[in-house]
Amino acid sequence: MPMAEFPYKDLIHRCFRCGYCKFPSNWMDVNNCPPYARFRMETYSCGGRLWLTRAWLNAQLEWTEHLAEILYSCTTCRNCEIKCPLRFNVDIVNMVVAARSEMVEAGRLPSAVKSFLENVELHGNPYGASRAKRDVWAAGQGIEHYNGQEYLLYAGCTGSYDTRAQKSTIELAQILRKAGISFGILGTDENCDGNEVLKLGEEGLFEALAEENTALFKKLGIQRIITLSPHAFNAFKNHYPQYGGNFTVFHYTQILSDLIKSKILKPDKKNNVRVSYHDPCFLGRWNNEYETPREILKGIPGIELVEMEKNRDSALCCGGGAGNFQIDLLGGSKDSPSRRRVREAAATGADILAVACPKCLIMLEDAVKSEELEGSLKAMDIAEVLAEACRTESI
Amino acid sequence: MYALNFNEETCHACPTNDCLIKCQYIDISREAALDEIIKIARGEDSYVLRDCVTCYACEEYCPMGNHPFYLIVKRQEDMNIPPVPRPLIQRAVNTGIPFRGAPVIYEINGPALNMGAFSELMPLIHGRLFEGLSVISTDSRKMFHYFCQLMYLHYGRSSVIEERLPGVIDTIAKHKPTQLVCFHDECYGAYASYCPAMGIDVPFEPVHLFEYLYNRLMELEDLIKPVNLKVAYQRPCSSRLSPDKHLFVNRIFELIGAANVKREFVDENALCCAGAIQGQRREGSRKRAAELQRKNIEDMKKAGADVCVFNCPACLQTLGRMVSENGIKPVYMSDLCRLAIGEKPSGWR
C-alpha cells in the first residue's frame, strides 16, 4: 500500500519508540498496553506497531497473517495517547485504525476479523446469531417496544446475545422500570451500533450502519438514548453526529446516578462488601467519565469502595475493545490483560469487581474463572449491584 | 527617536517629592529626595538607580506627572546600571522576538480585545462578557507581534521598547480597531501612559479591561447575583501606570457583591508580586522577594480573604501557588465577573 495515500503519512515516522506508551499514569509497570502486556515482545507495543505499519506502507515488509494480527491486537484503549509525550499523541489510535482500513481495502485480514465484520454485515451482530433472536433476553420481562417513550434503551449486540451479559441487560431494564423511567427497546429491529466496526477499520460498513440507524431513530422520533455499553455510548455520542444523528446520549450509569441522588431509587439493602470498580476504556479514557459510576457505588450502603492501584486513566483495559471480546487475539495466557486485571482486583481484597460495560463483564468474568478465583471474587455489572441493593429480584 | 517628556524644573517645583518619599523600598528624607532626583535628572550617579526594585509605583506617586520611573529606567540604561544581571536581560530581550511567522491580519473596524503576549489565556475569553468582541493575538506562536514590550522596564531597557513598540502598534493598527481593550493591564499602561510620555503616536483608543468589564456588567445588571466572597486584590506593578482606572476595582467588587477585605497593603500601599525582584542584582534580592510575598499573603489571610483576585497573569504565575497553599483561591478578575453573571469558568470549584 502506498504511503503517499496514508492520511497520517506526515506523522507516523515521528514515533521515537521511547516506550512511554507501555506505562499507566502512575508508572508502576510496563503492562498497561494490552497487547504488549500479553506478548511482551516489542512488535506488540504501540511504538513497534507504528514502526511496522510504516514499514509495511513503505513496502519494506510484506503483509503476513502475523503482521495483521499485530495490527489488530490493539484494543484502541487510548492508554498510549494519554502517555505519549509528543504532539502527535492525539492521532495514535487514528493511525492504527487508518492502517486497518488499508488492510480492509486490500481484503487481507485475520480470519477472525473477517468473520466479525461479515457477521455484522449479514446479521447485525458479530456472533452471527439470528436477528430474530435479538430480543430473546427481553421475553417475559414486561419491557415495552419503543413507541414514542422518552428514552430508547439500546441493549447492543453483547447485551442482547451473550448469555452472561443478558443478565445485566435485564437488571438494568428492570431497574429503569422500577424507577418509572419511560423507555422502550428496538428488539429485533435493533442493529449493531458499529463502534467496533469503526475501530476495526471498516469505514464503509460503519457508515452504512450509522446511516441506517440514524434513519431508523429519526423515523421513530427517538431523541434520547440510554446505552448499556460504553462502546455504543461512544459511537452514538461522538461519531453519529457526522451522519446527521444528533441524539442526547447517556450511558446508563449517568441515569442511575441521578435516580439515586433524587431518591427515586433507594438502595437500602445493606450487604457489607468490598467493591473495586474497573474503568471501561470507552467510558473512561474515551469519554472522561470516571466519577459517575463511583458515585453510584458510594451511594449504596454497606459497600466499601476500594481502588485498584491502576484506576481511572491508568486502568488496564480488559482486552475486549476493537472487537477483541470476540476476535480474541489477546486471550489464552496468564499474561492476558483480563487475567492481569482480575489479579489486580483480587489484590485489593475486593469481593466484587464492578464493571459498567458488558464486554468488560464477560472478559473479566472469564478471567476470574481462569484465575481460579470463583468464590472469592465476583464480576458484576453496576446495574446488578444496584438491583440487589434495591431488592430487585435477580433472574 | 523619541524623547521622554520629563522636566527637571517640575521636580524643583514639586511640593512633596513623593516619588522617593513614598517609595516602599528606599528610606529617604525630603531633602535627600530632591537631591537624588535631580542627580538622576542630570545623568549623575545616584544610589536610587541601584536600589530601585522597578515596582513602577513612583509613576503613581508623582503629583506632577513627571514620569520619575521612566526617567530612572532611562538613566539605568544610559549609565549601564541595569537592575538585573546581564544574562537575564539577554534572555528577556530574546524572548520577545517573534520567530514563528507573520501574524494573520484581519480588519475589524470596531472594538477589539488584544491578548498581547497572553494568547495562551484565550480559554478565559468566553461567555457573555466578551460576546461579540473581536479578539486579536489569539495564536501563541505569533503573540510577540502584539507584545507591548513594557516588560523591559524591569530590565533597564527603554531602548528595546522604543525600537519595537512602534512596529507593534503598526501591526495592531492594521487590524483597524477603533477601541483596543487591553487584556493585560501593562498593555493599557503602554498605550495610555508610556506612549504619550515618549511622544509615540497611538492610532486607536486604549480601553482598560476593568473599565470594559464594569461597563459590560452594567449592561448585564439583571443577570448579576452577588458572589458573596471575601476578596483581596493583587494590584500589579503596571496598575501604577493607570491610577485613574484603579477605581474600577472597587466599583466592580461592589457591583458583584464581593467584599474587599480590609488590608494594610492596599491601593497606594499595595505590594507587587515581587516576581521581578527575585533575580535582581541588589544585595539580598532573593530574600527580599520572598519576604514581600510572605507579607503580602499574610496580609490577605489576616484580613480574612477567601479569594485573591488577579489582574496580571505574571502575578498569578508568581503568587498563584503560594496563595492557594495558604487556603486562598486565586482567580482572574474576568473570571470573577463571569461567576457573578451565573457562568462557570473552567477550574472554578
Place this chain on the structure above:
Amino acid sequence: MDSTLQSLIDIVDQIHVSNRQEELFIYSFDLGTAEPRRPDYVVSPDSAEQVQKILRLANRKKIPVVPLGGGLSLAGLAVPLHGGIIIDLKRMDRIIEVNEKARYAVLECGVSQAQLTSYLERHHPHLTHSEPGAPPAATIAGNLMIHGQGDLAQPYGFNSDLVNGLEVVLPTGEICRFGSCAIGSGWFTNHPLPDMNIFLGWYGITGIITKLSIRLFPAKRLRGTGQFVVDNEELVPEILFKLTHTQMAEDIIAYSRAIPPFSDGLQHFTVNIAADSEKELEWKQEIIWDDTLGDYIRNGDGAYLGFTAGLERPQISKTSDYKKGGGFEYVGSIMPVEKYPECYRTGREISERHNIPYTVTGRCIGAAHSMMFAWTYAFNRADPDTIRHAREALHETDDIVMKLGGVIWKPGIYGQKLILERLDPVTRELMKKIRNLLDPNGIMNPGNWEVNDANG
C-alpha cells in the same frame, strides 16, 4: 522447523520466541542513527535459568548472542552486528527486595527506571534511586551496564558505582554471584571481596546481568530545582566547582541549547535541592544562591531564575521531536569539568555546520570529578539527508572528545575504534585475555570491543 528455533521454544515457550519478519525487523533497530542489522532469532526469557540454557545452546551452535534491555542506549549497542539471537531481558522485571535499613534494592535485570521510581514512591517514600534522563522504559541494569549517571550523580557518582552485588550468567552459561550475596549474606555490599568489576561497561560481552543490588538514598520530603544562568561559558567550570564545594545540592547540570531561541548562547544551570523542612531548604538555598553565587549576581554576570518545588520524575524528554522526525542521537562523554567551554563551542560549531539546532548538556559527577557532557543531534527519520548529517556530526564529535582529552561514554562502533587505537597495549592485551577466557567461542555481542582484531 529450524532446530535452533525449536530449541529456543523448548527453553522458553512459543510466544516469546520468534524468527518472523516482524520481530526481526523491529529488533534490528537502534533508535538512533546506527544502521539496522537483522538478528536471526528473538527470544524473551523469564528467568536466569532460561538465559543459561540459551547461552549453552548458543555456544554449542556458535551463534552470536546480544542481550537487550530497554534498547535506549542510542549508540547501537544492542544491534546484532553479526546476526544471532537477541535476548530481550525485559520480562525479568521483578523487584525482589527493598531493604530499608541498609538502603538497597534487589532487582531483576528487566526492571525499568519508572517501575522502580513508582514502586519506591508508593511503598518506600523515604528512599530514592539515582534516575537517569533516559526515557522511563530504560532498564536499571542496562543503565549501570553502560556506566550511566542519574540525578544523584553529583553526590554519589556513576550508577555503576552504586552496585552492591550482581548475579551474572557467564557466556559459557554458569550462573554466578558477586558481592556479599555470593557468600550468602544479604546484598548490601560488594566490597571488601576481591575485585571482579568486569561486567560493567562491556555491553554484555563478559556476561549477562540477571540480578543486581543497587544502592538507594534518602528521599527528602521537599525536592525541587533551582535555576541559574550566565552568558559566558568560561564561567561554567568555576561555578560547577563552587557549587559542588557547598555539598548542598543533589543533581547539578549545565546546559545550552538553540531552542527555544531565547536560550541561544546562554548557559543555564539546574540545581536540584532536597530538604526535610522549609528551614533546611532555605538554609541550603542561602548557601547556594546568596553565599556561593551572590558575587556573580551582584556583578551582573549571573542571574538566579527561581526555585520550582517538585521534581519531574520520571524525567521527560522531548528532544526527539526537534526536527519533527522522531529521531535523535547524542555523543556522551566523560570529560574534565574544566573542558566545558570548549565542549560547548565545538558543539555549536558542529551543529551549525550540519544545520541542527545545537543542544549540549553537562551533568556533574561526584565532587566535580568529571562531568557527563553530551552533544545531541536531532534528525528526521523520514529524511535520509538529516540522518546522514546527524551521523557525520556524531562521528566528528567522537573525534573531538578524544582530542579534548575526554573519554567517549558508551561508544558505538566508531567511538570504540578511537578508544581501542589509543588504549594502553597491556590493558588491551588483558582485555583480550579476559574476553577469550570468559567467551571462548566469541558469541557475546561480537563486533563490539573487538580487541581480537589484527590491529590488537
